[in-house]
Every structure is written in C-alpha cells, then in structure tokens.
Amino acid sequence: MSRFWSPVVAGLSPYVPGEQPKQGTLLKLNTNENPYGPSPAVLAAIAAETHEGLRLYPDPLSTTLRTAIAERHGVGGEQVFVGNGSDEVLAHTFHALLQHDAPLLTPDITYSFYPVYCGLYGIPHDAVPLDDAMQVRVAEYRRPCGGIILPNPNAPTGIALPLADIETLLRDHPDQVVVIDEAYVDFGAESAIPLVARYENLLVIQTLSKSRALAGLRVGFAIGQRPLIEGLERVKDSFNSYPLDRLAQAGATAAIRDEAWFVQSRDRIVASRAWLTEALGGLGFEVLPSAANFVFARHPARAGADLAAGLRSRGVLVRHFRTKRIEDWLRITVGTDAECARLVETLRGMK
Numbered sequence: 001m002s003r004f005w006s007p008v009v010a011g012l013s014p015y016v017p018g019e020q021p022k023q024g025t026l027l028k029l030n031t032n033e034n035p036y037g038p039s040p041a042v043l044a045a046i047a048a049e050t051h052e053g054l055r056l057y058p059d060p061l062s063t064t065l066r067t068a069i070a071e072r073h074g075v076g077g078e079q080v081f082v083g084n085g086s087d088e089v090l091a092h093t094f095h096a097l098l099q100h101d102a103p104l105l106t107p108d109i110t111y112s113f114y115p116v117y118c119g120l121y122g123i124p125h126d127a128v129p130l131d132d133a134m135q136v137r138v139a140e141y142r143r144p145c146g147g148i149i150l151p152n153p154n155a156p157t158g159i160a161l162p163l164a165d166i167e168t169l170l171r172d173h174p175d176q177v178v179v180i181d182e183a184y185v186d187f188g189a190e191s192a193i194p195l196v197a198r199y200e201n202l203l204v205i206q207t208l209s210k211s212r213a214l215a216g217l218r219v220g221f222a223i224g225q226r227p228l229i230e231g232l233e234r235v236k237d238s239f240n241s242y243p244l245d246r247l248a249q250a251g252a253t254a255a256i257r258d259e260a261w262f263v264q265s266r267d268r269i270v271a272s273r274a275w276l277t278e279a280l281g282g283l284g285f286e287v288l289p290s291a292a293n294f295v296f297a298r299h300p301a302r303a304g305a306d307l308a309a310g311l312r313s314r315g316v317l318v319r320h321f322r323t324k325r326i327e328d329w330l331r332i333t334v335g336t337d338a339e340c341a342r343l344v345e346t347l348r349g350m351k
C-alpha cells in the first residue's frame, strides 16, 4: 500500500505467472512451453532483422504478419489484430468489448488471468461451474450477461468443447461478444475461426507461445469481423501504437509460414501426451482427456500441494493451483519423451 498509488491499484489482485527458475537444472513442466523450440526460419528472420534499422519504429499495423496470419486462416488481413502476447490481446478485448454493466461469464475453473482483467477494468464477473466431469455445459450460460469468454480447450483442464456447443453460445447471445481463447487449439481442438464469417459476435484469440514455441517473443492475435477488430484497434492506439517490435514481427511471420515445423513438433507433443496419460494412469492418477500440450491429473490418495512440493524438491516443476475444486490437481506440461519419462520416474520414486 502506498499513498502514491491511483485508487484502483490497491484493489488489484495481479496474476501470478508460473515460476521461471534462474538455475537451468530444473525440469520445467509448469508453464506449457514447447520443448522443441521455434523453427530455424524464425531465428534466421530475427537475425536478418537485427541491424541498424532497429533505430526506426516498426510498422504500427504489423501488416506483413497480419497478412501471413490471414492467409494461414483464410480470412482478410483487416480481420486480424495482433498484440504483444495473447495476454495483451486479451487485455484489450476486456477493455474494448467486455466492459459492460451485466456480468461477464467465464467457467469457474479457467484461465486465472480472466478475473484479474475484470478487476483491472472494473468488469462484473460470474463464474459458471463446470460439471462434475470438469466439462463446460453451454446450457448453463443461457442467462443475461455482458459477454462470455472461455478457452478452448479449457485451461487448466485441457478438455475441448465441440464447435456445435460454441455455435450454441453464439446463437444464444447474438447481442454479446463471445470470446474463444484458443491458446491450445492446435493440440487437438477444432478452431472456431471458420465461424467468424457467420457470427459478428465471435472473437477468436490465438498465441504463438505454445504450438509455435515462441513464448519468449510475445506474439498473439485475434480474428473477428471488422467492428470487433476496430474496437481493439481503437484501444491499442490509445495505449501503445507499437506493441510488436521489428524482431517480433519478423520472427512471428516466419513462424506462421513454416507449417512443416509446426506440424512436426505438434505431432510429437500429441504422441508424448498419449504416453504420459497412460503412464500416469499406471501410477494410479486420474487424468482428464486432454486436447492441449499439458495434462491435468490428480492422485486419489495424495494431496496436490504435497505432490508439487515433492516434485520440486526433486528438480521437477509442475503447476499447482491453490484454487477451490482443483487443490488436488496438477497441471503438467507435455515435454519431450525423455522429460515425460523423467517426471514419471520421479513420481514413481516418491511412493
């Protein structure tokens, strides 16, 4: 607390990101980074952009990158908005499209940044419970609201929602924006981007942090019809006209264009996920069916906090949330096969 703070600051409950350890010996399975690294074409593009031209501001519209994203997804460049990580795209979305008197609906178990943005922008918020199988029930969202946001697949459960259910949300709420946060969609869910042409109330958000292995570059994007994108642009140009630097624009463009690299690392992660799910089951864990690059698992006889602490003391980081309903669950990033095996062996040794 400081008397110098603006009044809103004292009331904030900021997001706490997963640990980024200084020492390199820990196995990091806690923040859903991609173990395979970005395409070599990304590194080459960033190197090629690293010259005295950095004295100049970057393209404020990120035109080349937006065009690459538009071509990849079969939309127009003017339907693409890019930001400094999808977290920034999300922040602008809350500010531009979700700040209303009626409450924003989210699942009760979901990305924990959403309530933080609600606090920052003064947005009322209702948490709609997942069912006992940790699934989203779209019928529960049939109530007055100012908007809806959910990840697909959901985080941290990893469970995917069928497109038909997303269409139900869009049809039930023609006057509200429905935001689908597709941070993990490439690992096994169906993207809602093909619905954008038919639903003016749909905004789809993706990131290059997970399936494109570029968490360190900070690039995310949104796709929607012009009125929604224009709302985001108005907020962006009232906040920071140059959110993506020259290196990020060059690297992200190369990443979007290297489909082969993306497909190869994604397929390896999906195969390792199946192995990890099976191996955890063999140790007695309940593992939710994941469409993401992590699994969400609990042991019937062992507390989640103890498991996470025991793993940490043995050099393995996983994510544990001290949140009601999921205190006993661990969110474990799918690493390489060798990393998954090290996690499983470590757990086996903790019996």
Ligand SMILES: *Cc1c(COP(=O)(O)O)cnc(C)c1O
Pocket (backbone or CB within 6 Å): 084, 085, 086, 087, 088, 111, 151, 155, 181, 183, 206, 207, 208, 209, 215, 218, 219, 220
């Ligand atoms: C990782 C993640 C993001 C944020 O991604 P960045 O682009 O790295 O900011 C957004 N939403 C969900 C659900 C995520 O898990």
